[in-house]
Each structure stands twice: as structure tokens, then as C-alpha cells.
Amino acid sequence: MGSPVQVWLASAGARPRATAHELLLKLAGTLVDRPALTHDETGRPRIAGLAVSLSYTQQWVVVAASSDGPLGVDLEELRPRDFQPLADRWYTPQERDWLRAQPDQLIAFLRLWTAKEAVGKALGLGLHHAGLRREMPLDAGPVESAPGLRLSYLPHEHAVLAVAAPRSAIIEPRVTDS
DSSP states (O other), rough: OOOOEEEEEEOOOOOOOHHHHHHHHHHHHHTSSOOOOOOOOOOOOTTBBEEEEEEEEESEEEEEEESSOOOEEEEEEEOOOOOOOHHHHHSSSHHHHHHTSSSHHHHHHHHHHHHHHHHHHHHHTTTTTTGGGGGOOSSEEOOOOSEEEEEEEEESSSEEEEEEETTTOOOEEEEEOO
């Protein structure tokens, strides 16, 4: 069995980025003594002794931390949007075919998009270096394009939330008021 991955979700409040940083520090404080949040040269959050990731929208923040990495999370709110041009440009033919066959194409689009973001964050690349073209599993499971990673989705009524973590990791979600 792998290390637990703590995933905390909260309302974004008036300042989503600040809320995400505060929530990440609170989560990290349950895992290490006196966590200090810094950012690397690309802006990626860092806390010594932990693998961490965060994402936020106007309404929600999600943070994740574990003693093992790599780790990436991404969150996208469910709201109407014109996603087809993005899918046509960035998704593989297999992903586009799968998307067209889904009963709710918006959710399917967002599952692939958040998967690509979460895996990119876990790899430390974001969407650079062909991240949007990186093939994703069409459901949760091992990420063949990123050996060692497994993709999970956590349920949320108003958003799609993807977590990329080591294949042996145990995902432990928590909704918090903070």
C-alpha cells in the first residue's frame, strides 16, 4: 500500500488564490511541523517534506499533500462553455471519439481536461511540453503516458476534480469549511 494523499476541498471565498494557500498550509500542518509555503521559479507551490498541489476556480479551491509524490490536482467548475474547438485542437483522435460518444459531453470534456492538468502538475510540466496532447485514460486508472501515475476523480456536485498520484497512493478526500 502506498502513502495517503490528503485532498481538501473548500469554498473559495472572495480571494481564491489566498484561500488555496491558507488551506494548503492548514493541510500541511497536519502532516509536518511548521510548514512554510514557497514557490519555485515556475510558480509551483512547495512545502518542504511534502508533495503538494493546488487548484482554484471562482467558487472552489482544492489542495492536496502527501509524503510521497508526484502529485497533481485540477478542478473545473461545471458551467456552460464552448469546449469543442479546444477538444478538436488538443485531444487525440481516440479522446475525441470517446468524447462524442458520451451522454454529457461537457463533463466528459472536463474529465479529460482536468486529467491533463493534474498529470501535468504531477510531472512538474503543467501543460507545457505537449501536456494537452498527452493521452489520458478515458476513465480513472493508470496513466500510460506517465508511468507510475494513476488518475482518480473525486465526486463534486458543481465541478470536475481530478487527482494524479503514484499508482499505490490512497486518496483521502475531505470537504472543509475553511
